[in-house]
Amino acid sequence: MLPEVTQFEDTVTLVSDTGIQFMDFALRLDPRKEPAGEFAPMISGLICRLSYNEEKDFFFYEPEPEKVEKAKPAFSVDMKSSLELLDGIWLPTPFFRFMPPHRFDEGPTNWSRMRLVKLATPDIDGNTHRLTMAFDSRVMPKRDGTAYLAPNEEDISSGVSFKLATKASETRWFLAQPWVNEWLLEVFNEGNAHRSRAELDTDIRANYHLAHYLNLLSLLSTPSAAQQSTARAKVEIPELKVVANDSNGLVKPIPVDLVLDVGNSRTCGILIENHGQAGSGLKQNYVLELRDLITPEHTYNLPFESRVEFAQAYFGKDHCSVKSGRHDAFQWATIARVGNEASRLASRRRGTEGSTGLSSPKRYLWDENAYGHGWRFNCSYIKTDSEPYATAAPFSHLINETGEALYSLEEDDRLPVFMPRYSRSSLMTFMLAEVLAQALSQINSPAQRSRQGHTRVPRQLNSITLTVPPGMPQAERSILNERMLQAIGLVWKSLGWHVGEEDPHQDQAVSPRTPIPSIRVEWDEASCGQLVYLYTEVNENFAGHPEEFFDTIARPDKTDRERITLATIDIGGGTTDLVITDYRLDRAGNTGSGSNVHIVPEQRFRDGFKVAGDDILLDVIQDFILPSFEKALQNAGVKAPDSLMSRLCGDESVSAQDMILRQQLNLQVFAPLGLALLKAYEHYDPQVPQEVTPQSYHQLLGDNAISKTVLDYVNAAVRRDVGGQSGFDLYEAQISFDLQKLHAAFLNDQINITKILGALCEVVAHYPCDVLLLTGRPSRLPGIQAFIRKVLPLPPGRILALQNYRTGGWYPFHKNGRIDDPKSTASVGAMLCLLCANHSVPNFYFRASALKPYSTVKHIGVIDLNNVIKDADVLYRDIQSEDYKIKLPEIGVGDAADTPQLEMRGDLRLGFRQLATDRWAASPLYTLRFTKAGREKFSRAIGENGSAPLLKVRFEVKPADKYTRKQYLVSDRLSVRDIESNCNNVNFNPRSDLELELNTMLDAGLSETKYWLDSGSVKRK
Known part of the structure; x- marks a missing residue:
């Protein structure tokens, strides 16, 4: 989007040493109606752009301030060609130290740039062009005998102004700088590459490259008194003053x-x-x-x-x-x-x-x-x-x-x-x-x-x-x-x-x-979403009375009316999470029922799974987008479209070039089509009949959405398959968005995320929750909401999707006082947590410090390719925590007590789950594999009595680091403690022969892993 254009004051401050700063301006130009620039040579060998006195009808320039010198134009350059040549090009800008009323210093020379670009369509105010000015705010030390390249400390302390110079007397020395001249020459040559070298050299000798630049600069100037013009400046560039970015200065940041x-x-x-x-x-x-x-x-x-x-x-x-x-x-x-x-x-x-x-x-x-x-x-x-x-x-x-x-x-x-x-x-x-x-x-x-x-x-x-x-x-x-x-x-x-x-x-x-700055990596996204709801209800809807809200929202069967339980299912792009938290009113032992109380949270349950919004998109691509592509290939005469699709968008081994093109085919075609379908589905109403009409990829994606290289990639593959010209056009492939069919896929468990949602709803039903909140962008999908209401973990009136939830104007991302994108609830809730932790939210006393998560690593074992840990594969059960780290359970008694050993016959993956049942989805955590040296040893190892070699690996938990202790968290980082084996011919070293690496990728396997958005492999195997 275009940034809002600020109406700056006449003098604007720039904070020193804050990197590159930008200022945005808007112009309304009609290049055909803009007067051409008239130019005359100067004694220095440069040229100047002549001004025009409308009243007395003559051209002139000002060799000195307020001194007019009449001149006859030697050549002209139309504004249209200048705007086309310099469109979207960064250029050095003469923004110099200024002493009123007219004097400019020779510098600073290299701290300001400008870029004027024509908009594809005018903005809402009718402006056709945007000017971006950039300033390198770093201050350079002042040294005698060196060029004045950037503002210095003296400029800051004395409070001098800097101003854009546009007149000939102010800029001629700047244009004479070799580096500026070379810059403008290169731009001129690059923009006229279609012309002959002889033509270019003629124009360069006449300084046409400077003429185009001066044309552009004239658009930013204010008419001088000598012009006797009533025209207003097309854009007003303010003066600048640089202020110190200093914590110890008089003005505290x-x-x-x-x-x-x-x-x-x-x-x-x-x-x-x-x-x-x-x-x-x-x-x-x-x-x-x-x-x-x-x-x-x-x-x-x-x-x-x-x-x-x-x-x-x-x-x-x-x-x-x-x-x-x-x-x-x-x-x-x-x-x-x-x-x-x-x-x-x-x-x-x-x-x-x-x-x-x-x-x-x-x-x-x-x-x-x-x-x-x-x-x-x-x-x-x-x-x-x-x-x-x-x-x-x-x-x-x-x-x-x-x-x-x-x-x-x-x-x-x-x-x-x-x-x-x-x-x-x-x-x-x-x-x-x-x-x-x-x-x-x-x-x-x-x-x-x-x-x-x-x-x-x-x-x-x-x-x-x-x-x-x-x-x-x-x-x-x-x-x-x-x-x-x-x-x-x-x-x-x-x-x-x-x-x-x-x-x-x-x-x-x-x-x-x-x-x-200090850092906090502390609060979870789902709890933050709950806080948005809690704050809005208490302060916006109940006028700052938490006790009234708690009493209103608590289930009728609850006896304690000052305690509620909120559950949140947060569906993001990569994870789907559940948090169940109790909130109680803490009166510090005092009796009464007023509103001056703390709200104290206590987490009852939390867990998360790596099946979420991106997986919904992948399911949609595979089930609703790729069939249209397959049909288009069939219509083009491809006899085995499935085989061709495996090469174009599957996981068939291809060259490095085709791997890049496969990724781009997905990024330019399949993923945008999938997102377009989901966006249309967000507004689907099952009660309203939907007309299914075919549309072309071109209609949905627009012009230039697919690059020529991707089009050639697909067309060449089709030509090879059909053995000649095919007439296939990817843009003209037809697709129908059947929203009713997509809705049915959610309700019939055909979308993978519904299995996770079903398990999470089962947990919600186990707790006496008062409200279930749905957050995250995918929670807007009607199928998600309908599926959750189908399994009914709570009465429908107690299930609240935060999409379109009325918050009022305090919510930073609000749209007409409502939440438009529930993705934003996590960051807004974290803002509330931070403000509450700093005790700076009036009439809302939430104890953010009580939001301390427990470790969800309760059962560790060998995880299979379906990301399940069978009961027989569990290595550690019912893991508890002490001294800021998980404590691995021991077997045996007395001096013989020790942690269990893992039998290892080759590379394997370790994962964890929170619940004791093996139908609860597990999450990958580690890959245990041989090093090169360990692999060689294991290959020649012989077990006792000629049996196959076997290693028994024992793990330990690394102590909590400073960060973990500071945040009152629990370390769950494992390392290999020792190895036993049944081999007599080789000895294994836990440090040099095995490596235990963190690996939380869901489909990791034991080889190099690439997510489908990185690989472009979207076709089902």
């Missing part, structure tokens, strides 16, 4: 808290400013907004895709910028893009070497091994024949080849990355770093400070809160915490806020210039 709900499928965030007033957190908050760095005229403030892609952020021609004397101008702090931008990059990837990103790094948190294929930059929108390795300053100078922060390693191991084999787990660091960089830019952006008030006061990040799925093992939660810590440390170092090689979180010698 406003602390800002960031709340993030990072999902497997989508992520959303909220920023909360603390203005020092009671309850300000519920008023001074706003949604995290991401700026698209490829098309910076777009921003996104809705929940965004969790996809991450390696891609460099460019703000023009860096090789020209370096020649100014500033080597690090406009360096974005990170090297990965997220959200819509990442999705667009992934679907348009051209290269075949290595990988460029992941559908969701959260799915691969467990995988800390080096990624053998290596990582490349996605260059979909850059004219290049190759994809370079994913390394770029400053970020790559701070990590090793597996993506770990150098400061987190031993001193001898601190080798910067040469070949990027970042672990898939480390991509969570890259993703969080990019989100953090975007948040830091947003909180101090001129537009955001203007909206929040206190526009001249800097903002600083105070804390970061991450939500987690209820069923996430503590081992994974600790990794997520470490990823967030490293993301902060790396961004702080990239921005120059911490210098040196030490850990910025612990460095006693060098304090960070900007304080480091």
Whole structure:
């Protein structure tokens, strides 16, 4: 979407050292009606754009302020050709130190860029173009004899202004800069590649490349008095003043808290400013907004895709910028893009070497091994024949080849990355770093400070809160915490806020210039959804009287009217979770029935399963989308469409090039069609008859949705199969959205998630729940709601889907006072938890500190390929917790008592479940396998009396780390303690012969794993 255009004051403050800051402006232009630029040569060999005096009918320029020099035009350049040539191109901007009334300094020269782009369609106000101005806010030290490249400390302390220069006398020295001239020359040559070299050289000698730039610059100017014109400026660019980003200054920065709900499928965030007033957190908050760095005229403030892609952020021609004397101008702090931008990059990837990103790094948190294929930059929108390795300053100078922060390693191991084999787990660091960089830019952006008030006061990040799925093992939660810590440390170092090689979180010698935010990875997503409901009911509907709400909502058979039980089924993109929590009113021993009470939570049950929204999408693709593709292939004459589909979108082994194209076929065609069907289904009403009409893929996907390479990939496969020209057109394939059939599939258990929902509803029915809440985007689907009401864990009136639930205006993501996307309940609930933990929510005293989760790892054993742990395969039963870690049960008595041993005959997977019944779905946790040395030993091992070799492995629990203890959590990280075997000819070492690796991927098997969104393999085997 297009960002809101802010009506800035005449002078705007820019906060120093806050990365790259953006300002957005809108213009309404008709290039055909804009007057052409008239140009005349100057003595310096440059040209100037002449102004026109309308009243006296003559052209002139101003060699000095308020001095008019008449001139005759030597040539003209129409505005239309200039706008076409420079459309969407980053250009250096003459934004200089200004001394009223007319004097400009010669600099700073390399701290401002501009980009004007024509919109595909005018915006709601009729504007046809968007201007994005970018400022590198880093301050450079002032040194005698060096170029004035960026604002310095003296500029800040003296409060000088900076202003856009547009007149000839103000800009001629800037255009004479070799690096500026080279930049504009390259743009001119690239935009006129279709013309002959002789023609270009003639125009270049006449300075046409400068003429186009001056035409563009003229659109940003204000008519001078000498023009005697009544025309208004097309856009008003304010003056700038730079203020210090200093915690120790006279003006104390406003602390800002960031709340993030990072999902497997989508992520959303909220920023909360603390203005020092009671309850300000519920008023001074706003949604995290991401700026698209490829098309910076777009921003996104809705929940965004969790996809991450390696891609460099460019703000023009860096090789020209370096020649100014500033080597690090406009360096974005990170090297990965997220959200819509990442999705667009992934679907348009051209290269075949290595990988460029992941559908969701959260799915691969467990995988800390080096990624053998290596990582490349996605260059979909850059004219290049190759994809370079994913390394770029400053970020790559701070990590090793597996993506770990150098400061987190031993001193001898601190080798910067040469070949990027970042672990898939480390991509969570890259993703969080990019989100953090975007948040830091947003909180101090001129537009955001203007909206929040206190526009001249800097903002600083105070804390970061991450939500987690209820069923996430503590081992994974600790990794997520470490990823967030490293993301902060790396961004702080990239921005120059911490210098040196030490850990910025612990460095006693060098304090960070900007304080480091605290981290909370504490509250689960489903509990946060409950808090949204609880707060809304108590404060919005019952005027701050929890006792009245509790009495109203409690089941009629309850005797304790000050205790309620809420259950939540939260269906995300990657996990479906259940939390059941008791809430009681705590009067601290006092009698009475007033509203001045604490609300104290106590979790009764929580669990989660890795079957969720993405699995619904996969089922829809397989059962409702692919049949239409198969029929289109049959109509084209393909005799065995099933076999062809196995190559195009199945798991048949293909070349590296075809693997990329298979992924893109899914990202460009099948997944968008599946999402379109689900979006239509969200509005399905079983009571209203639906007309099923065929539509083409083109009608549903739109123009240019499928790249030429993907079309050629499918067409070539069809031609090979039919043995010649087929006339097959993927765009013209027909599909019918039968919503009634999809609804029946949910009710008839044909969608995989219904098996999980049935089991969770069975648990809900076991507890005396007062209300069952449904949260997460898939909870909007009529089939989900209908299935839950079919199994009826509670009376229908006590089952509440939070979609369209009326919250009022306090809810940051509300649409007309209602929840439109239930995905947002997790981040909003976490915001409430944070505010309650800080005791800053008036008339709502929720004890967030009491939300302490217990370990769901109760039974550990060997998990089969159906993700079931049979009773005979359970190794540890009824696991309890003590001293911040799970306690493995022992067998035997006295000195002979010890933990059970696992028999190992080859690689295997270990998993866990919470309930004692083997029909309860289990979750994978570890892969136990031989190392290369162990495999060789086992191959030549001979058991006693010539029997087959057998190992008996005993495990132990690693002690809780500092983070786990601080959060009052429980460590469940296992390690191999010792090995016994029946072999006499070899000895096995637990450290060198076996490896126990965390692996929570549902369909992991024992080989390399790729999720279907990463592989494109969507056809059923």
